[in-house]
Amino acid sequence: MALKTKIYAICLLLLTLAVLVLVLLRIDAAPRTDDAYVYADTISVVPEVSGRIIELPVKDNQLVKRGELLYRIDPRSFQNILDASQARLITLNEQIKLSERSVSAQQYNAEAVAAQIASARSQYQQAQETYNRKLALSEKNYVSKEELDLARTFRNTAEANYNSAKLQARQASAAVSGVDALVAQRNEVQAQISEAKLNLEYSEVRAPFDGRITSLKTSAGQYASPSQSVMTLIDTRQWYVIANFRETDLQGVTEGTTATVFIMADTNKSFSGTVDSVSYGVAPGDSASVGGLQFVEKTINWVHVSQRFPVKIKMSGYDRRLFRIGASAVVTLHRGNKYERE
Structure with missing residues (x-):
């Protein structure tokens, strides 16, 4: 009886050790x-633009699909900026057309204006030399006072013609500069239009992927800004x-x-x-x-x-x-x- 008990105990011990080894190996x-x-x-769903939330069709812990509207910010201020910028663009385009026509006409006459300047300069220099020569002769009484006055008049007329030709050239240059300024303004307005369109797009915040809303922190009527998270999307x-x-x-x-x-x-x-x-x-x-x-x-x-x-x-x-x-x-x-x- 004692032997059987010992054998049973040994078998039980061996079985326990085997199970323990198997458990350790499994672990x-x-x-x-x-x-x-x-x-x-x-x-974190954070708005790109500031404004009052006018629509919030979702609720906390709701499942949403990609592209589904999460909230809408009042778009009227962005729409007003867009409308004003587009109207300004139309005006600038008309001004540029008129200015370009004027420049084209002046550039067409550019060679003639240059020739006029050269001719007027030559006539003025010649009249000035004639006047200086007669002025020197008048001091020795070789030229009458009437001849000297006539030479002075010719010189003054030639000088006025020369100045007028130079003024026409400057006006042509100013017209070209005016077109450049208008084009720069148009580029600025076009950038404002692009920004206004982007802000209008940003006023509607949609889910970028399928997910679940959590930590919804606001409601319709609340003012939203880019520094504040409206909700979290999982x-x-x-x-x-x-x-x-x-x-x-x-x-x-x-x-x-x-x-x-x-x-x-x-x-x-x-x-x-x-x-x-x-x-x-x-x-x-x-x-x-x-x-x-x-x-x-x-x-x-x-x-x-x-x-x-x-x-x-x-x-x-x-x-x-x-x-x-x-x-x-x-x-x-x-x-x-x-x-x-x-």
């Missing part, structure tokens, strides 16, 4: 953690789970390693995923994040424990009822099983 091959949470990309097209694993469990874990995920809200349902990436940096110690690194709090402070690193798992499917950002999860990695991405 080593498939590390598991309950320090995990659901994650998805988010954006990208529900792709969900992730961030699981913190001990560094000793990361051996053999690479991109594509398969994972099984349970959401705490319903542990009867499992989900599949693959490792998207393994973090290469966390903040050491018990302080807050340093240099932008993630901080993973240690669960035991009185013994030295392995550091834990976040593993980002890309989910291949999800349940809309269970997947919420921050929801607790349990993750098991299957080392050796790897999903090959195309």
Whole structure:
């Protein structure tokens, strides 16, 4: 009887050891953690322009489709700027046409004006020389006073003609400069029109992707500005789970390693995923994040424990009822099983 008891005890001990070894091997091959949470990309929906919200057809936690209107800012001020700029553009175009016609006419006569200047300059120089010569002769009484007066008159007339020709040339140059100034104004107005059209487009804020609204902070009638977030939009097209694993469990874990995920809200349902990436940096110690690194709090402070690193798992499917950002999860990695991405 005693022998049978000893044999039974030894068998039980061996069985226990075998089960323990199998459990340890299984744990080593498939590390598991309950320090995990659901994650998805988010954006803060911030207006590009300032104004009063006149339409807000969505509500908090609502699902929206890409292109669906989230809110509309009063567009009247932007429309007024656009209308005024377009009217100004029409006026400038007409002014430029008239000025270009004038310039074309003056440029057509440019060669004639240049010839007139040369001729007037020559006549003026000749009249000036004649006057100077007769002025010198008049001092010796070789020229009468009437001849000197006539030479002075010719000189003054030639000078006036020369100045008139130069004035015509300056007017032609000024006309060209005037067209350049009008063209510069037109370019400025066209830029204002483009900006007004863009602001009109910005006054309607639409969903850039399929998602769920959260943290809705305002209502219709509220004044919105580019410095204030109106709501947050969760990208529900792709969900992730961030699981913190001990560094000793990361051996053999690479991109594509398969994972099984349970959401705490319903542990009867499992989900599949693959490792998207393994973090290469966390903040050491018990302080807050340093240099932008993630901080993973240690669960035991009185013994030295392995550091834990976040593993980002890309989910291949999800349940809309269970997947919420921050929801607790349990993750098991299957080392050796790897999903090959195309």
